Amino acid sequence: MKTKVKTHILLMLLVFASCAWAQQPAAKPTFGIGSTVDQYPEVEWIKGKPVTKFDPEKTYLIECWASWCGPCIEAIPHLNELYQKFKDKIVFVGQAVADQKERMVAVVEEQGANMAYPIAYDHQKDFDRKWLKPAGITSIPRTLVIQNNRVVWTPHPDQMSAEILQLLVDRKFDPAVAEALDPSKIYQHITDLIEQKKDYQKAMSMVDSILHKKPYDDRGLELKGALYQKMDKPVEALAYFQKKFEENPTEKVKRNYYRTLRINKKWEYLDNAAKTSLNKNPGDYASISALLESTSEMKASGGFKAIKPWIDRFIAANGNPVALRNIADSKSYFPELKKNADLDQSLFKAAEKSLSIDPDNLDFIHRLVRRAWENNDKNAAIKLAENTRDALSKKPSKQKLTNILTELLASLKKDILPTKEQFKLWSNELLQSAILRAKKI
Secondary structure (H helix, E strand, O other), rough: OOHHHHHHHHHHHHHOOEEOOOOOOOOOOOOHHHHHHHOOOOEEEOOOOOOOOOOOOEEEEEEEOOOHHHHHHHHHHHHHHHHHOOOOOEEEEEOOOOOOHHHHHHHHHHHHHOOOOOOEEEOOOOOHHHHHHHOOOEOOOEEEEOOOOEEEEOOOOOOOOHHHHHHOOOOOOOHHHHHOOHHHHHHHHHHHHOOOOOOHHHHHHHHHHHHHHHHOOOOHHHHHHHHHHOOHHHHHHHHHHHHHHOOOOHHHHHHHHHHHHHHOOOHHHHHHHHHHHHHHHHOHHHHHHHHHHHHHHHHOHHHHHHHHHHHHHHHHHHHHHHHHHHHHOOHHHHHHHOOOOHHHHHHHHHHHHHHOOOOOOOOHHHHHHHHHHHEEEEEOOEEEOOHHHHOOOOOOOHHHHHHHHHHHHHHHHHOOOOHHHHHHHHHHHHHHHHHHHHOOO
């Protein structure tokens, strides 16, 4: 039953996924399709050629995203593919909004050439004030397309295709035509065939038609994997995704292959596939997670101790604080990790690196300090609290958390670990402080 629910949720998310954040929408949107634009809002350009003033002879595609938004990250390969095809004809911008700079930059660096288009950061919330709030936009990813100094289209990135972008290049764009060509409608139809009509054969035929034209279409691969699961065809799924993995291990191919191997309990295959990927990209989170799982299931000689070098290389190569935090927490899922002091030290280093990139996480700080303290490594607990406090003290907006960490540090230096109840009180103080700040915006 659990598997069926997960598959259903996956299929729903495939159609139109987005993330919302705590922002009040405009009572009546005053910015959107038809609005005239002249100057780009004041932002910090992380990479690529800055855009300051709009040129009526050019077309601009501005993708609003954030590092914490899963659907935004999922959209990056699709956007990068469009960028590579149209970069000489359309100006692309990845506009980070409602984000933390350190976390966002880490994602950009980790993506590398897979996120080749220019990136801007809304450091003073000017983009949010002038465009997002007046447009009533409270969820991302969202794209703003500008042509002739006017907003002409505001799609979800999944609605964009090379065919539609070519219309923009040819100056023949029409919203009605774009709607008719919307690729998400095809995926919605396939999803309805799967979930409502249970017509798996017809759905598979449509998916195969998509993959015949675009062999590595992200949505097509996800749907094919889900269909194989619905049709109870594990052998066919294994053969299909293994071949795809050997030909071109894109992120979607890799995830579907790993999932198929897990379903079929092919742990040795999963182990080999994960190591193959990690040899090419030591910082690949999906692959290090797969390696941890295969090691746990295989119970091979050497166990987790044998994969410590892989974990250390991952920590050195990965710059995503969320991925590092998840690896640091992996011993919650694999109790065997607790038995090896060297591995535990590696996981603690992953946690320290995560906090060095994204120190704004009191719950994680609490868990790490308590973990070090209870392992009789009080100096490590004090050093962690001190380094995190010092990193946050440079950010005026984080004054409240800085003060809390100063209190924590004073307590630790008195050889007192604050109670869990005290940390809960501090967390509540942070929440109330955030609510007050939000009301002032």
